Amino acid sequence: MESVRRKPRSDALRNRDRLIEAARKILGQGGPEASLEAVARDAGVGIGTLYRHFPTREALFIAVYRHEVEQLIEMMAALETERDVPAALRSWLHALVGLVETKRGLLGTLAVTTTDDSKATFVEMSGRLTDAVGKLLDRGIEEHALRPDVTADDLLTTLYAVCYTRQPGPGWKPQVIRLLDIFLDGMTTR
Template sequence: MASRPSSELKDDTPPGAKTLRADARRNRDKLIEVAAQAFANHGTAASLEDIARRAGVGVGTLYRHFPTREHLVEVVYRHEVEVLCNAAEELSRERAPDQALEEWMHRFVGYIATKRGMADSLRILLNSNSELFADSYGMVPIALRGLIERAVADGSIRADVDSTDVLHALSGTYSMPNSPEWHDRSRRLVRLLMDGLRWGAPKALKPQGA
């Protein structure tokens, strides 16, 4: 998963459930963070025992928070979508519009890497918990559209950009062959897309010093 600033994990404890102690909340958040990285790097081969060890807790603690692998995958998936969408707002505040868009696209690749690693469990969840995908559907396209609209208004990318086309191009990384070169190929795709988005943009056409 691509590196990114830490983000406070959403409290998704079910309504009416007992509030977690501070140390239990920290353990849970660490497990989610480590699991996301493990799924991105190792996919279905990611060991729950290894995730617990790397999070600094016993495997019993992992199973108290996440009784099944699918439960852990669901929470990680929700968190990854939330972090990716929040990043659009954060980057928009901190960077020039085209730079914010490019960095967000790299983070999208990290999100896809984690999603690929959870593919088998997500297919199970698709059949048993369609609400999971209904809740997150549309959030990512909205985040990308906002970034593109800002960059178009700034003149740093071309004006004839359709955010849906960009999202389809980025999402193609999901079905690329699983190989050691996957991350490098995905990063090159982002650079290629950004070159195309910047080509012919008003700022690119403006003479230097004008």
């Protein structure tokens, strides 16, 4: 007899979404208050509900990361029709800095050890981000708004390098965005 998978109840889906948002906010900031209990409390659920949805810290980390990447990909789809390609690219990269900021906090708080599942997720999500930004770069190059010698890999490598060479703390995000803006200005041909 085949087992029939039921569709999750709407309240369970809402709880899952609230847990992901709470984890992004609390664990993404790191610090001593960043516990799974605090995540459950912020989401308005019990710790058992958190573990039902995310049986391991890694599962929670991957869910938050995947959610953030999906939002960036949706944002890029909306930006693809923008007339000003460099401005659209700048908006998207500023949002990507937010993902890196969250990921840094999550890594510090969760002490995630990389497993084959998480490696596969990171490779998949990285490829999707590269594809998303590559389309906008290609359009900017076709319109002669961006230098033709910069690739999506170049752009993302630079972003990650700038993000990870700056020490986290007050002023981190504005410093990173300022440096990225300088880099983007150098890519713009107009």
